[in-house]
Amino acid sequence: MTVEIFTENRLNEWQELYDSLEHAGSYHDPRYMSLLAGGFEQESEFAEAFVYTTDDAFVYYPYIRRTLSELPFEVDDIDGVEYSDIVSSWYYGGPVASVGADEDTVDAFLEEFSDYCRRENIVSEFVRFDPNLENHETFEALDPSFNRETVRVDLTQSLDDIWDDFEKRNRNAIRQAQETDIVVEPTTDPDDYAAFHDIYTDAMKAQDAAKHYRFPLSFFEALLAEDDLATLSVARYEGEVIGGSFVVHDDDIAHDYLRASDPDYWDLRVNNLICYESLMEMRRTGRELFDFQGGRPGVFKFKRGFSESGRGEFHIAKQVHIDDVYDTLVDAASDSGVDTESGYFPAYRVEQSN
Known part of the structure; x- marks a missing residue:
């Protein structure tokens, strides 16, 4: 088992991996994601991919990683740590399993990715699944919910x-x-x-x-x-x-x-x-x-x-990886006037259309 992280610094290698997938939509393409990031919602964001590989299968998960240092309110109780959150590519995204990836591979990927998020101070994760790949069915453990037709x-x-x-x-x-x-x-x-x-x-x-x-x-x-x-x-x-x-x-x-x-x-x-x-x-x-x-x-x-x-059918998923920091951010957002009860996720961010 290996885990690799791809960013724009390894764009050629990232592209080769993406091209090896039989089915992965254009919104998962590192060329698209690297162009989208950095202006999609804020300047301090970048495209990243987490890849979990076994002997004969892998799970490919690209997303946009966003710093939390640019939130429009002060947060006093997070010990000066640099936190971030992640959001899927737009319009669609989510993890994609290669041919040969079984349930055990998917479960192991999810465990490794959750550990990675905690190590990297990634507080939350918003997933937009791809209705053409129907990848929400493979990753049921993320508790996907139907959003729209x-x-x-x-x-x-x-x-x-x-x-x-x-x-x-x-x-x-x-x-x-x-x-x-x-x-x-x-x-x-x-x-x-x-x-x-x-x-x-x-x-x-x-x-x-x-x-x-x-x-x-x-x-x-x-x-x-x-x-x-x-x-x-x-x-x-x-x-x-x-x-x-x-x-x-x-x-x-x-x-x-x-x-x-x-x-x-x-x-x-x-x-x-x-x-x-x-x-x-x-x-x-x-x-x-x-x-x-x-x-x-x-x-x-x-x-x-x-x-x-x-x-x-378009499905989404919402994951919190560091509960206490998430709650602190939501409280700070609420105190600053952000509507944290609207159902928007993550609740500490100002609502936009998903």
Whole structure:
């Protein structure tokens, strides 16, 4: 048995390990995680992976590690120790077991990881499992709880079957958009990246979105520069970019990652057309599944228009590794005015959308 810790200092080795997994989503990719960390929620965070290996199997667990020194309140009773907590990659994450990893391997991994967290002063752990990998089933000991449904489209179906599984209102909206002069196409033009980023940023401001939805242009550019990790498709109308869809993908699964459009063109059903053409582009390039993910009720209603039958189940898990420090942090947060009774985890952090 061996345990290894991978960070950006060992990115090439980390990438080789990730590539050896038969199935691990793009959100588990160290390239994606290293780009996400450091601006996802705070500056002092970094991507890390804990890997437990036996003779013929291993468990791969990537996550983002966040210092607790930047909490927006004073904590007087933790003895000057540098504590941290961890959160899964966004949108999905959680540990992934290799082929051949049995229940004993999983149990041993969990014990070793819990010991590691206590040694490293990692107070708590928030896990977002991957509904496409269904890794919550392998790690039942983490007590996963159902959070929401996701919408997905099987791209191995015929075009007619994909179309027929759209809700009628969505088919009508797509037809309406196709009758306009809107053109949706993938792009590698930096000017298109910037134009889409402007539209996306305006949308996040209008929605007063959480910090981890607000990305700088440099993040878009860096992610799109990685080979076969992301694709941007933009919608053009009379030569102007009026919206787009940012899709993160591996060879098999594509994710509806970030999307926005100019509200002046919503009546033309530009959003429906953007999603449809992005989905078709992923099918043309050989992906087998398009994951629209989930969302709040209004967002989910729109997404389910692209599949009446395709659903996944998104699960989360919450772990406290150092109980007394966790309780101290929650008390300090409560005293400073943080709503620690909302159900958000960890309770000492200011609530954001998960």
